[in-house]
Amino acid sequence: MSDPILIVQALRKSYGEIEAVRGVSFQIARGEIFGLLGPNGAGKTTLISMLSGLLEPDEGRVLIGGLELSRHPRAVKGRIGLVPQELALYPTLSARDNLLFFGRIYGLRGRRLRERVEGALEIVQLTDRAKDRVDTFSGGMKRRLNIAAGLLHEPEVLFLDEPTVGVDPQSRNAIFESVQALNRAGMTILYTTHYMEEAQRLCHRVAIMDHGQIIALDTPSALVRSLGAGLIRVRLPDPAADAVIARMGHLPAVKAVRRQDGYLHIETHHIQEALAGLITAVAETDSTIGSLEILEPNLETAFLHLTGKRLRD
Amino acid sequence: MLRQILALVWKDLKVFFRDRGGVIVIFLQPFMFIVVMSYALSGMYTPGEDQIHILAVNEDRGSRAAAVLEQLDDMEALQVEMSWEGQPLTRQMAESLIVQGERSMALVFPADFSAALEQDPVAGERQTTEVLFIADPATPDSVVEPVLGTLRGLLERSVYAAMTPRGLDLLFERLAPQVPADQREAFKSQAQAAMSGGLLGEEEPVVTVTRAVPGQMRVEQFPDTFQQNVPGYTIYGIFWIVSLLAGSVLQEKREGTFRRLLAAPMGRATMLVGKLLPYYIINLIQLAVMLGASSLLFGMDLGRSPAGLVMVSLAAAATATGLGVLVAALARTESQAGGLTVLLLLSLSALGGCFVPRFVMPEWLQQAGLMTPHAWALDAYQDLFVRGYGLVEVLPKVGVLLAFAALFFGVGVWRFRFER
Numbered sequence: 001m002s003d004p005i006l007i008v009q010a011l012r013k014s015y016g017e018i019e020a021v022r023g024v025s026f027q028i029a030r031g032e033i034f035g036l037l038g039p040n041g042a043g044k045t046t047l048i049s050m051l052s053g054l055l056e057p058d059e060g061r062v063l064i065g066g067l068e069l070s071r072h073p074r075a076v077k078g079r080i081g082l083v084p085q086e087l088a089l090y091p092t093l094s095a096r097d098n099l100l101f102f103g104r105i106y107g108l109r110g111r112r113l114r115e116r117v118e119g120a121l122e123i124v125q126l127t128d129r130a131k132d133r134v135d136t137f138s139g140g141m142k143r144r145l146n147i148a149a150g151l152l153h154e155p156e157v158l159f160l161d162e163p164t165v166g167v168d169p170q171s172r173n174a175i176f177e178s179v180q181a182l183n184r185a186g187m188t189i190l191y192t193t194h195y196m197e198e199a200q201r202l203c204h205r206v207a208i209m210d211h212g213q214i215i216a217l218d219t220p221s222a223l224v225r226s227l228g229a230g231l232i233r234v235r236l237p238d239p240a241a242d243a244v245i246a247r248m249g250h251l252p253a254v255k256a257v258r259r260q261d262g263y264l265h266i267e268t269h270h271i272q273e274a275l276a277g278l279i280t281a282v283a284e285t286d287s288t289i290g291s292l293e294i295l296e297p298n299l300e301t302a303f304l305h306l307t308g309k310r311l312r313d
Numbered sequence: 314m315l316r317q318i319l320a321l322v323w324k325d326l327k328v329f330f331r332d333r334g335g336v337i338v339i340f341l342q343p344f345m346f347i348v349v350m351s352y353a354l355s356g357m358y359t360p361g362e363d364q365i366h367i368l369a370v371n372e373d374r375g376s377r378a379a380a381v382l383e384q385l386d387d388m389e390a391l392q393v394e395m396s397w398e399g400q401p402l403t404r405q406m407a408e409s410l411i412v413q414g415e416r417s418m419a420l421v422f423p424a425d426f427s428a429a430l431e432q433d434p435v436a437g438e439r440q441t442t443e444v445l446f447i448a449d450p451a452t453p454d455s456v457v458e459p460v461l462g463t464l465r466g467l468l469e470r471s472v473y474a475a476m477t478p479r480g481l482d483l484l485f486e487r488l489a490p491q492v493p494a495d496q497r498e499a500f501k502s503q504a505q506a507a508m509s510g511g512l513l514g515e516e517e518p519v520v521t522v523t524r525a526v527p528g529q530m531r532v533e534q535f536p537d538t539f540q541q542n543v544p545g546y547t548i549y550g551i552f553w554i555v556s557l558l559a560g561s562v563l564q565e566k567r568e569g570t571f572r573r574l575l576a577a578p579m580g581r582a583t584m585l586v587g588k589l590l591p592y593y594i595i596n597l598i599q600l601a602v603m604l605g606a607s608s609l610l611f612g613m614d615l616g617r618s619p620a621g622l623v624m625v626s627l628a629a630a631a632t633a634t635g636l637g638v639l640v641a642a643l644a645r646t647e648s649q650a651g652g653l654t655v656l657l658l659l660s661l662s663a664l665g666g667c668f669v670p671r672f673v674m675p676e677w678l679q680q681a682g683l684m685t686p687h688a689w690a691l692d693a694y695q696d697l698f699v700r701g702y703g704l705v706e707v708l709p710k711v712g713v714l715l716a717f718a719a720l721f722f723g724v725g726v727w728r729f730r731f732e733r
Contacts, residue, residue, distance in 0.1 A: 052576045074578040082576035086569025090324065092331040097324075104320035105577045149573065 005030040005188050006051070006157055011060035013046050020046040022212035023060070028157070028190060033183050035203030035220075036192040037299075039309045043212040044192050045085070048159055051190070052082045065156055078106070081155030085162040087142045088149070091135035095126055095145050098134060099152060106153035120148035123178050140171025147178060157188045164198060176202060196299040206299070210307040220299050227297040228255045231305055232266040232274060240287030247281040248274075261308035314583050321587025322594065325561065329595060335557050339599055343550025347607060351542040364392040365460060368407040368419035371395060375427020381471050382422070388463060408447060417452040418460060421445035430475035434483040444468065477504055539613040544694035545667040547603040548687050551596050551633045552658050558592040558637030559650040567647070571731075581731060589634055596630035616697035621704040625697065628714035629690040635721030636686075642728040661685045686717040 004027040013021040021043045028034045038044045049055040051062055053073050062069040062076075069076045089098050099117040103109075108116055121127045124144035134142060147163055160179065164172045179202060183189055193199055199206050200220045207217040216223060236244060241264060248257050248266060253273030257266050268274035271294060282289055295301040304310055329335050367385070371378050386393040396402055397410060407419035422444055429442035446464065448457050478501045485497050565571040574584055604622075607613040615622060640657070644650035662668060664678070665687025671679050682688040693710035696702040 049572075054572060054575045074580075077576060077578040080576070082573060084569040084572045084576075086567075086572070088569035088573040090328055090570065092328055093324070097327065101320055101324045102573070102577075105317055105574065105579060107316070107578070109316065 003030045004028060005065055006190070007063040008051065009061050009063075011047070011050060011062065012058045013043075013050060013055065014058055019212050021050070021057075024209075024212070024214055025060075026207055026214060026217060028188060030156075030188055031183070031186055032205065033179070033189045033191055033203050035199040035206035036190060036209060037196075037199055037206055037303060038192075038209035039307060042209045042307075044209055045161070046212075047209070048082075048161055048190070048192065052080055052159055053077050078153065079156045081150035081153065081158045083147050083150040083158065083160045083163055085165065087146050089134050089142065089145060092133060094131050094133055095121065095137070095148075096130040098145065099149060102149045103152040108152060116152045116154070120151045123151060123181065124148040125174055125178075138168070138171070140167040140174070143167050143171060144174060144178070147175065151182070155187070157190065158182065160189060160191045162192055162194065164193065164195065196303065200299050208303060208306050210309075216302070216306050223302045224297050224299060227267055227301055227305060229268045229274075230271040230297050231295040231301050232264075232268060232271070232278060233293040233295060233304070234264050234266070234278065235262060235290035235292075236264060236282065237287055237290070240282065240285040243285045244278070244281045244287075247284065248277060251277040253277060260305070263308070265305050267305070314580070317577075317579050317583050318587040318590065321584070322591045325588070325591035326594065328561075329557065329591065338553050338556065339550065339595060340602060342553070343546045343599075343603060344606065346546040346549070347539070347543050347603070350546065351538045351611070354538055354542065364390055365418070365456065366392050366394055366416055367460065368397070368402055368410060368416050369393045369395050370402045370404050370407050370419065370421040372404075372424045373422045373426040374424050375431065377427040377430045377471060377475060378422035381467050382420075384467050385464065391460065391463070404445075411447060411449050414449075417449040418457070419447040420464070421447065430472060432476075432479070434479055435486055474505070477501075537613070539607055539611045540695070540698045541670065543603065543607040543611075543613055544691050544698065547600060547607075548629065548665070548690045548694070549658070549662040549667040550603065551599055551630060552636065552662065552687070553654075554592050554596050554599075554630075554633045555637040555640050555658065556651065556654040557595070558589070558634065559641040559644055559654060560647055561592075562588065562641040563644060563647045563650055575731060585726065585729070589638060592637060593630055593634045596633055597626065600626045600630060614698060616699075617701060618697055618703040618707075621697050621702065621707045624704060624711050625690065625693040625707055625714075628711045628718065629686070629693075631718035632686040632690065632714050632721065635718040635725065638725030638729070639721045640725075642725045642730070661687050664688070666691050686714055689713045689717070 006028040008024060008026050011021055011024045012019070024043075024047060036044055036047070046055065050057045051064075051069075053069055053076065056070070064076045065079050067076050067079075090101070093101070096117060099120055100113065103113045103117055118127070121130050124147055126141060126145055126148065129137065129141065134145065137145065143163060143166075147160070150158060150160075163179075164175055167175065176198070179189060179191070191199070191203060203220060205218065206220050206223060207214045208223075209215070218226075241259070245257050245259075245264065248254050251274065253268055253270040254277065255267040255269055257264060259265075266274055266278065275294070295304065300310075369382050369385075371382060373379065382393050382395070385391055394402070394416075397406060400406070402419075404419075404421050407416075407421070410416045411419060423442050425440070425442050426444070429440045432438040432440045444464075446461060481501050481504060482497070485492055562571075565574075575581075604613075604615060604626075608615050636657070640650055640653055644653055664682045665671075665685035666674075666682055667687055671682045671688060674682065689710050693707045693714070696707050696710070
């Protein structure tokens with residue numbers, strides 16, 4: 001990577017016996033929107049906490065803009081913006097008072113503070129509600145203000161942790177537009193989400209995380225391409241499964257077969273031919289199919305294929 | 314760093330003053346306690362305002378019983394009632410009033426009371442009589458015994474005064490009948506003077522009892538009901554900051570603003586100071602409002618040492634805020650913090666003498682009270698308000714309060730979890 005703004009090297013973090021993050025390494029290029037996907041408990045929040053300086057890693061290091069986070073925490077924190085998953089706002093204060101407060105915490109003051117607050121309100125389209133208390137806002141408006149609070153100091157890297165949870169489609173579109181506008185203006189964004197269509201629409205590259213590790217990292221289209229023409233997910237009794245894997249592996253329509261949490265996952269070059277081959281193979285083993293799913297090639301399927309879990313479970 | 318602290322302080326003060334519930338807990342609640350309890354207990358602290366009422370039935374045909382009752386009525390703490398709703402009291406009426414719970418004690422002087430006191434032993438009279446003291450069995454001994462003691466004292470004095478001259482007459486008749494009448498009278502009047510005054514024949518009694526205060530206390534008056542209750546309930550009130558501070562920290566953790574602040578370019582010490590300082594300021598405002606309002610509205614004397622008052626208030630507020638940090642560190646949820654706060658606040662306030670003065674408690678409980686910062690703060694305030702002490706005299710108590718604050722703050726910061 002020619003110009004990485006964020007470099008993560010062999011990051012580890014344990015809570016007692018539980019290893020939450022197990023040797024994670026990746027880089028994010030300047031100006032990139034980088035998606036981080038993973039089921040609940042995959043270690044995403046721990047990872048984001050370490051990247052934003054909230055948690056000390058047990059091992060490994062984080063460099064942002066060439067500076068090591070553990071050595072220059074204040075300088076690095078000034079370059080990053082965190083939009084936490086929670087609505088991290090003061091509900092009894094107005095939108096403007098919230099932003100003025102967070103701006104002051106980031107060292108802004110005077111005219112520059114006022115300009116940045118008005119600018120952030122404009123980006124998230126809340127200028128006309130600036131004087132209103134946050135507890136009178138809809139969920140979508142709170143989400144947008146939550147983002148605005150992370151933008152005040154014009155960070156080079158913005159961590160957006162599930163920024164669209166619980167918002168209406170209109171607000172979601174407004175958030176997408178804001179994220180894309182910020183990215184066009186040069187901001188690098190690390191985006192975690194449960195929604196595959198968001199990752200597919202917004203992210204230049206996506207990392208899939210499970211059990212504290214990154215198990216796949218590529219562009220959304222490359223991840224989808226790896227599924228070929230589609231995925232067949234089938235449950236078979238154990239004795240039959242090995243025989244079916246052996247037979248299917250030789251078929252030209254089949255790209256790969258593997259076991260995943262009690263299912264067989266069959267990646268295909270041609271879905272109908274692979275399906276016909278599967279039926280034949282099962283008949284030859286004198287077995288019966290427990291359940292069968294044909295999944296179209298998209299990021300959701302890629303996630304299920306890699307982790308064995310659906311993202312919204 | 315200073316600007317960040319100021320931003321944090323300003324934010325939390327703004328959040329606090331917009332929260333009506335918090336303002337009620339901090340200002341209105343202790344003030345209501347002060348008003349209600351001060352008026353309710355005013356009789357305990359203001360002489361003459363809440364006297365012990367004693368019904369008196371005087372069946373005496375002479376004047377001796379009336380004289381005893383008059384002396385009894387002259388006592389500041391006692392009020393003798395000889396009639397009820399315009400009717401002179403009879404024994405039956407007095408007993409009914411006790412049964413009805415209107416009064417708890419009654420005296421019945423018999424018809425032969427004066428006759429018994431004025432009997433002539435020389436003529437061979439030997440007469441006894443009985444004054445009846447009727448009391449509701451539910452009346453505590455701590456009330457009955459002092460009244461009974463006073464009554465016995467007055468009766469003995471009355472008996473001596475009435476019977477001594479006749480007793481002396483009897484002695485002269487039996488032992489020295491040859492003494493002339495004028496010498497007898499002179500001796501009798503000297504003896505009577507001794508009964509009512511000094512043995513040397515002067516009016517001054519040989520022994521008198523004077524109520525006084527310790528020499529080192531510069532006091533002009535005894536504490537009034539507000540001087541007792543205002544410090545007690547103010548201290549009880551300032552410790553409610555524990556609930557607000559711990560609640561605010563845990564709410565910020567739950568809502569994620571704490572994470573956002575931790576991600577900012579700001580040291581943890583700055584963040585902690587910025588989080589505590591507004592609550593310390595609220596505590597000081599609370600103390601100023603409580604004591605100021607009590608002084609203005611009720612004319613409570615705040616003592617003579619503004620420097621002492623400021624030092625005690627700064628130390629007491631530091632202790633309360635320190636306890637807030639400790640609870641915020643130990644509790645994991647807001648409901649845990651709420652439960653822990655109520656348990657701590659009520660038990661420490663009660664033990665520390667905020668509700669009931671510690672001197673009425675058993676000795677072991679008084680000693681246990683010294684384990685609470687409340688007892689030290691209350692004592693320090695009463696040193697200033699009631700005992701007339703100055704800054705130097707209260708400094709040791711200020712030191713103890715600051716030690717409590719350091720302990721709470723130290724353990725609180727040590728156990729504080731920034732991450733979760």
